[in-house]
Amino acid sequence: MVCVITTYPECLAVMRDPVTFTVDDPRFSTGRIVGESMLSTDGARHRAHREPWARFLTSGATRSHAEKTVSRVCDDLVSDLRQSGSSSADLRTALTGPLAVAVMIELLGLAVEPATLLAWYRDIVTGVDAVSAGELPPAVATEAMRELERAVTAAALPIPQQSPAALASNAAVVLFGGIETVDGSIANLFWHLLGDSTTYRRCLADPQLVPSAIEESFRLEPAASRVDRYATVTTCVNGIEIAKGALVIVALRQANRDPTVFPDPDRFDIDRPERGRHLTFARGPHACIGPHLARLEAITAFTAVAEELGELTLVQSEGPEGKIFRKPAELVVSWGR
Numbered sequence: 001m002v003c004v005i006t007t008y009p010e011c012l013a014v015m016r017d018p019v020t021f022t023v024d025d026p027r028f029s030t031g032r033i034v035g036e037s038m039l040s041t042d043g044a045r046h047r048a049h050r051e052p053w054a055r056f057l058t059s060g061a062t063r064s065h066a067e068k069t070v071s072r073v074c075d076d077l078v079s080d081l082r083q084s085g086s087s088s089a090d091l092r093t094a095l096t097g098p099l100a101v102a103v104m105i106e107l108l109g110l111a112v113e114p115a116t117l118l119a120w121y122r123d124i125v126t127g128v129d130a131v132s133a134g135e136l137p138p139a140v141a142t143e144a145m146r147e148l149e150r151a152v153t154a155a156a157l158p159i160p161q162q163s164p165a166a167l168a169s170n171a172a173v174v175l176f177g178g179i180e181t182v183d184g185s186i187a188n189l190f191w192h193l194l195g196d197s198t199t200y201r202r203c204l205a206d207p208q209l210v211p212s213a214i215e216e217s218f219r220l221e222p223a224a225s226r227v228d229r230y231a232t233v234t235t236c237v238n239g240i241e242i243a244k245g246a247l248v249i250v251a252l253r254q255a256n257r258d259p260t261v262f263p264d265p266d267r268f269d270i271d272r273p274e275r276g277r278h279l280t281f282a283r284g285p286h287a288c289i290g291p292h293l294a295r296l297e298a299i300t301a302f303t304a305v306a307e308e309l310g311e312l313t314l315v316q317s318e319g320p321e322g323k324i325f326r327k328p329a330e331l332v333v334s335w336g337r
């Protein structure tokens, strides 16, 4: 049985009740490739996986390292664009993708090239897809996890409580949680802003509006559109019976468009007062541990582009697509400076 929860209060309730709706199920295919991590456990085991990472990522030292890194990487990427001699580029390949990868490599202190890390990611996704289809984990995925474990062990992160295997599993979740979604959410932000040129211009003229634009873009197109849980008992949601063992899909994108919480929900409106109530970073014990970093990367990327390139025009993009992770395949823009 598969249940899809699309209403805001029920999505919130499911995510806040890990006893009835767990992530800890053998069908959770990511766990079968990356190993046991914070993403695939609940209760005390979950806390043991998560807390050291949450402390590390939110510590003053990491935050200040992140601010410097994000600022430097954004400036470098956008100056490269300006000095390229061209007046147009695909922001996915020139900015949002490389930014997301470079920041995670730097914060975790990994001695790897972005292309290598992305190749490991592709191999791990291949593995997740294979086990989801009922096949055995392919050798490429196992090898990619082994390489990642070596790189993470060499980085000597200040997370002493975890074994090398647990460190690598959680690092995989942190890395890939922070790459795919940040790339997508910044691309979605530019797509929303440029789809309606007045909003981009308003943000250029008044940078104080940018945080609201970011939240509204996060609401309308969450880069991860759903999270999955498994019912541990037969239960009821909104009067509908959910059988023990059912896969329960928490549809974050739909909840963020629940008209009882967000009036005229399909409209991109940076002035809507309730924009910050979105569920894009999930809630409950598995709530994202990187929203501060995602917001920092989004605002810094916008500022670098605004300062260096000024007015932008959207040249080519079909907009966000994808069943789970949503982002535009391309986001070609031009500038006139």
Ligand code: HEM
Pocket: 023, 038, 039, 040, 050, 057, 173, 174, 175, 177, 178, 179, 181, 182, 185, 222, 223, 224, 226, 227, 228, 280, 281, 282, 285, 286, 287, 288, 289, 290, 291, 293, 294
């Ligand atoms: C806009 C960007 C981001 C979005 C939309 C996003 C979204 C999410 C969502 C929906 C979850 C919940 C998963 C679940 O309940 O099953 C989650 C968890 C998580 N996110 Fe993010 N995330 C973003 C950025 C980041 C960043 C930058 C990092 C790393 C620094 C990160 C690391 C994680 C980790 C480690 C978890 C697992 C937490 C746990 O299971 O306890 N995310 N994220």
